[in-house]
Amino acid sequence: MVKLTINEIAVEAPPGMLLIDAAKLAGIEIPAFCYYEGMALQAACRMCLVEIEKAPKLMAACVVPVAEGMVVRTEAPAVVKARKTTLEFLLTNHPLDCPVCDKGGECELQDMVFKYGVGESRYTEEKVHVPEKQWSPVVFYDGPRCILCYRCVRVCGEGMGVGALGVVNRGINSEIAPSHGDHLECDECGACIDICPVGALTSGAYRYKTRPWEMEHTGTICTHCSNGCKTTLGVRTNEIVRGNNRDRSGINGEFLCVKGRYAFDFNHHTERLQTPLMRVNGKLEEVSWSRALQAVVEKFKAGGKAGVIGSTRISNEEAYLLQKFARTTLHTNNIDHHRSGDVVTLLDSLSGKSATLGTADDCYNAKAVLIIGADLSQQQPFLANQIRANYRHHNAAVYVATTGVVREDKIAKSSVRNTETDWLTGLHSMREKLATEPELLVLFGDAVKGEGVRNLVAFTESLGIPVKYICLVDYANSRGAMDMGLLPDLGPGYHAAEGTPGLTLPEMMAATDMDLLWVVGANPLKRHKFASEKAFVVVHDMFLTETAQRADVVLPAASAYEKNGTVTNVCGQVQRLKKAVETVGSKTDLTIIGLIARAMGVNLGKVDADAVFAEIQKTVRGYNVPLPVIVTGGAAQTMPVNGRVPSTVLPELIQSSRDTLFTTGSLTKYSKILNDVMEAPGGLYR
Amino acid sequence: MTFSPGLEARFADLLTHYPEGRHRGALIPMLMYAQDEVGAVTPDLMAELAARLGISVLQVDEVVGYYSMLHKKPQGKYHVQICTNVACMLLGGAELYEQACTRLGVGHKQTQASGRFSLEEVECIGACSWAPAIQVNYDFHHDVTPAKLDEILEGLQ
């Protein structure tokens, strides 16, 4: 450790640490705009100038590493004056339109001027004015507000690997410019907007909607892909107006893709169902909750051949309760959901082996990463971001085996192209290189399933190095749906279900003799034809989907942003869903199941999210995770199953939707933002 | 986009000047030489060089806007550059510039409608000991007097 003195305080810091970070360790703030942890150094804003003994002039703390015996003063009169004058320079051309600026109230420039600046301006010349520009449906740029800290350029280039922002012109005319002259073609992730310390970059979704202090903020888990990013929803008058994660509270830090940041808008879509619907004389009509539930209960009590299809977006608690109710009350194993990755075979293949499941942290820390059959930056944006950061910060070795060009190729040590089915040949061609790595994290998509998973495990085991695996799946709780036992042959925790295995989803669809089909938050009719004309179909959903249109009773369901509970991400990390907005007319699936149970006189125990999770902790293998971690908004890694999984799963059932950055399954249709940005082909930035 | 054989040869030679994988170094020379042939740094030219060097058009644009000799708009056949920096100013550079404005009927960074002359008030061109100095295209003229300026411009009509 290096010993130095900052403001007369003795500080110890690891060698190579930058002074600005070492000061932070000691609780001393050195203000800065351009310095941003994890990104390239700029030394451009000059706010972090400090006095270092023996140095001929003030030094930028963001580029000076600590040195033994260094004596630093961050509040020396010269430093204080330098800050004041730098802010004075900065404000000369800044428009000071704070009262109408979106950033007002959470603007770093405001804060800095408040804390370090002078109260009066000596600038009496004309300010440089340039009109505001719109670069995409979600990105607006107001040049005069821009302080040229280059954070946006770096987060787009280094962080996202897109490089859609640059600096054009020179001197006072320098400004940030988008990739295509007057507009952006990019991931539309909005990271540039969030990272902007001032109101230069503003969001098309949020601008002029509210002042920051008028919002309530709720950190919950994004409902779109399986990565499990924390999105902090800003809510004003029961409407979500913003999503971001500036407090870095989740596994994702401040990373969010376009969906996590903007695609909450489905929640307030005009087509959201607010009243139960019941088929009366062949037509769906609005009815009261009690009448709808009564109809459902009658059919449920009547018995017959029943099938239950759960969702990959409902909470663990809902999935757990759904299968419990189906198995114990409807007495059926005809339970399934849309499966997008072969987690089951992976768990079985790892039985008795030392290899384990990888986490989002592993994506950032593993010395080597192998990506098979997935366009990661399009389909698993956060994991892709972790891998890019791993490459940037740790120089990780990245290997890619995909059917087409992917963004990860740019950072890959080795890339091979393969066919959809034969990816193993490609792996063999990289074998020698892979075997020299100290460890390996493998991420694989739905191309690898069934026997393929076993072959993959055999291949990687034969490398003789420690290996971890992430089996990629589609949606926010795709993994939880499996863990909770929404499967015909396996119950919660991958225990064999009691009795004979039930029908799979395609089998239920194809069966002509189903009497009852209960679909909770899924839309199987989008892909399948439902053969049983006589079946009474009950659907919980937010929208009148293809499946809901076939229903006899449609129960309006709450969205993930309207409920409490937990979901499990692609890596098996359990996190808490926290209700951000109140439902309007709809109810959570948990509540609906509870109401049906009560009406049927079935005792499911206490039906609230916490109580059901307590039961999950006790009964689902791997879920006995420390509650405080989850309750405080953390991510708890579920323990991987180690032991045979008695699966009878057919690999052909596994089929990813292969959503892109701009699609999210059935919800795509209801997100205006996603439809607006879809014109911008983010795939260009492979 | 196609260039003359001479320019293509120059490009080919340029690309051998840099360490392996670092041929982006050729960007600024390529822009300068191509601008002479094409007449301006056009969007097509930017896209062509970006493709040849494996960088984005934005990366080319960042460079083009930075350097004052790279022009997105075509200049006159004779681009008259008059230095008014200190050494030239002391000996009448600013007056020469005014004279040129009047005579050519255009101002700073403007081109005559005929396309014959364009004018630019430039920073120090490195002829301070022989001030005031001007450049027409790449040709230097030293110790320029008002009469000499008239003569130079006359000769280019």
Add this chain to the structure above:
Amino acid sequence: MKLYNAPSPLETKVVSKRFGMENSWKLDTYLATGGFEGFKKAMAMSCDEVINEVKSSSLRGRGGAGFPTGMKWGFVPRNTDAPKYVVVNADESEPGTCKDRLLMEHDPYLLIEGILIAAKAVGASKGWIYIRGEYRYLVDHIDAVLKEAYQRGYMGKNIAGTGFDFDLYTQIGAGAYECGEESALLESLEGKRGVPRIRPPFPAVSGAFQAPTVLNNVETFCAVPDILRNGGKWFADLGTPKNGGTRMVCLAGHVNKPGVYEVPLGMNMMYFINEIGGGMRGGKKMKALIPGGSSCPLLRADECDIAMDYDSMAKAGTMLGSGGMMVMDEDTDMVKVALRIMRFYKHESCGWCIPCREGTTWLQKMLARIVDGNGATRDIDLIGDLAKNMLGRTFCPLGDAAAMPTISIVEKFRPEFEAYVAKNPFASSELVQVA
């Protein structure tokens, strides 16, 4: 090639000794006048011996900063197989400076030989001469010279039969003063915006294409062949202690014989102006001068009776800089000079850092306002205050370069500012100080 000004018998010609010779830029002329003797001598020496010879010459960088050349070469790491490069800063853009142009025009082989000696000293294999875009004719000229050098075995493989290999190219700039700053030049060489790099690492460790690089001004390289040929001591003895050799001074402004002259370091400045420069034009009195390019603090006429060497200039509160000396007579409007200087720096600021980008713009607007007759008393104080607020706080020396002359003009010629302000009936208001 014709000379742009007549030489003076009072010059000491080292780097300019071939100026005016017939075909001075041809290899045969060069070889007939002692060319490549220094290089051949260097080839028989070890790397350390070459560097020590240069150190003993007390040669200091001629681009402006005046860093000891031998020491700079000594920073290039040894014991590495990684490629190393030599880069020549021929971006001569400092207002007042026009000497490197002449060196490349009249004696390009001198530069080439200097480069080869530097390459030998550090084990470099490749080099670039980065020439400002305005000197396009020199790019063509040097390209032709290099073609001859390659054909005649003085460049490329086995140079002059010594077994030494080296490749040299020209690289054209595109109009940016900032590229005269060495790290910005390297960015430009890599095909990027000419924005300076964070240093350390310095170019000696990580320079062109991130390889160890020797980077010097044209004139600096040109001094090297004769240092090797005649010994470092010989060169050092031409000047004053710690200020070895001669240097090219570009005399401009209100003098009778403006021109580029080579004089020993330590020559008295007034002697230079009067005897070599022929004194003031039209019998006027001298008011002030900029001693070494527009980045230097100005000297009043009464401050100019000093020796022209790095240390004496520093003592006088200014710099020898790049050798661009601009002399101003009694009729010169110093407020306009200040404005013109600031306009230049505002135009050339790369925009990377806040104090330079915003500071030069603010100062230029304010100076323009004063010249337009709309200045106030507080503006005069504010100019000095703002310039000081830039000084030492910018990312690269451009901010200092803008601040230093401005501060000196306001301090030394304040009455001229007051005279402008006095014409404005709305001029009186006090300046608020930033504590």
